[in-house]
Amino acid sequence: MNNKLISFVRDIYQTNDFIPLHAPTFAGNEKKYVTDTIDSTFVSSVGKYVEDFEKHIExxxxxxxxxxxxxxTAALHTALYMAGVKAGDLVITQALTFVATCNALYHMGAEPIFVDVSKVSLGLCPKATAEYLDANAKLNSDGECIHKKTGQHIKAIVPMHTFGHPVELDELLTVCLRWNIVLVEDAAESLGSFYKGKHTGTIGDFSAISFNGNKVITTGGGGMILCKSFDDGVHTRHITTTAKVPHPYEFYHDEPGFNYRLPNLNAALGCAQxxxxxxxxxxxxxxxEQYKTLFSGSDFQFVAEPRYAQSNxxxxxxxxxxTENRNSLLKExxxxxxxxxxIWQLMHxxxxxxxxxxGDLTVSEWVEGHLINLPSSPVYLGVE
Structure with missing residues (x-):
């Protein structure tokens, strides 16, 4: 399979040069919009492309x-902050994730609880989450979800849509409602993915998307917070711009804020993308589909989108x-x-x-020892 895969990938990308895992593709108005931004001199967080980019995403x-x-990461940090996560709180998430998910918690002073993933989605498993809470949590007199052993507040559940494959959101929402926990989606990898016809990141109260250079579209760096409530969105924008109250010349800030606003230069790239x-x-x-066909009938299983979803x-x-086959394929x-x-080393x-x-992480550990990511940059194949 090693040589067969290498030949297949080289044939797809039509090159004998190095083939990256996911390279950015610039195929439209990127240079035009970025040049326009430079010519305008509005290259920082003030400029028309920032709001235009937000409207595109909305x-x-x-x-x-x-x-x-x-x-x-800034998007996820802000989403968690808006969800009410505070220092000392616990947040349920998956051990099978990129480290940024947990870094956002760490820098808030919150702590993760690692729960297993589902083989269906490779994301947080609703059944495992429910079982963990049944065994380890209780509701106090105020209706707050409390960890029995530590006494800490379990404030949020953060599923990550692994490789763009949507998790089982309805089932996770049911768990959240039962335990009075906020759902915050880590949708960093899932722009263009839909769960039962709804875009990922629009089910939870808040979510975070990434536009890093290796994502489906890129702004160089960059992220986006999706807010289910318009009013929450207005407040979210306020705190990401240092909570500065508009005034012709005075500098007045009415609450602690973040200097997290995306620069206009990056947003211009995002609009074109x-x-x-x-x-x-x-x-x-x-x-x-071509990868799926390549591995059909072999001992290697292609990771396909869940039946309830459309993945990016x-x-x-x-x-x-x-694991032996995995290591051999990686090496060659x-x-x-x-x-x-x-896949990433498990967070724990x-x-x-x-x-x-x-909790028990049997599936996460199994996936860790068996999964490989393949070159996935979009390819122009002449399809109309």
Missing amino acids: FYTGTAKAVATVNG MEVLPEFLKQKRILA YWLNAIICPD TNKQGVMTRP RLPMFKNALK
Whole structure:
């Protein structure tokens, strides 16, 4: 399979050069809009492209309000802050995630509880979450969810839509409602993914999207907070711009805030990228189907979108028959200049989170030992 995969990828991308996992694609008005921003001199957080970019995202996702930030971690940090997460609180999330999910919690003084993922979505498992809460939580007289052992408030649940595949949101919402917990979606990887016809990030009260250079579209850096309530969105924008109260010349700030506003220069890039997003998604689905066909009938299982969802297929992935095959494929593909990657090391294995509370992580550990990501940049295949 090693050589077969390498030949397939090189044929798809039509090159013998190094093939990255996911490279940015600039196919539209990126240079025009960025040049326009430079010519205007409004390259920082004040400029028309920032609000235009937010409106693009609002229209595309259907969210009540979108707020642009400097990166995805800043977006998640703000989303958690707006959800009421405070220092000392506990937040349920998955151990199978990128470290930024947990870094946002750490810098708030909150602590993660790691719960297993589902084999259906590779994201937070509703059943495992419910079982953990049944065994370890209680509601106090004020209706707050409290961890029995530590006495800490379990404030939020943060599922991450792994590789763009939507988690089982209805089931997680049911858990949240039962335990009076806020749902905050880590939608960093899932722009262009839909759960039962609704865009990811619009189900929870707040969510965060990333526009890092390796995402479906990019602003270089950049992130976006999606707010289910318009009023919450107005407040979210206020606190991301240092909570400065508008005035012709005075500097007055009415609450602690963040300096998280996305620069106009980056937003210009994002506006151009949004214009070609539908084509990117079309080509990525074609690529996913070709990978699916390649691995059909083999011992390697292609990770397909859940039946209830439409995924953006941000990163294509396969499940190898065993860890030995995984390691062999990783070694040979990278040796020959085709970038493949294992999934992230589980968060509870990292030194800063080794003492975190956790449930049974059997599925997460199994996925960690079997999964490989494949080159997933969109390819122009001449499809009309």
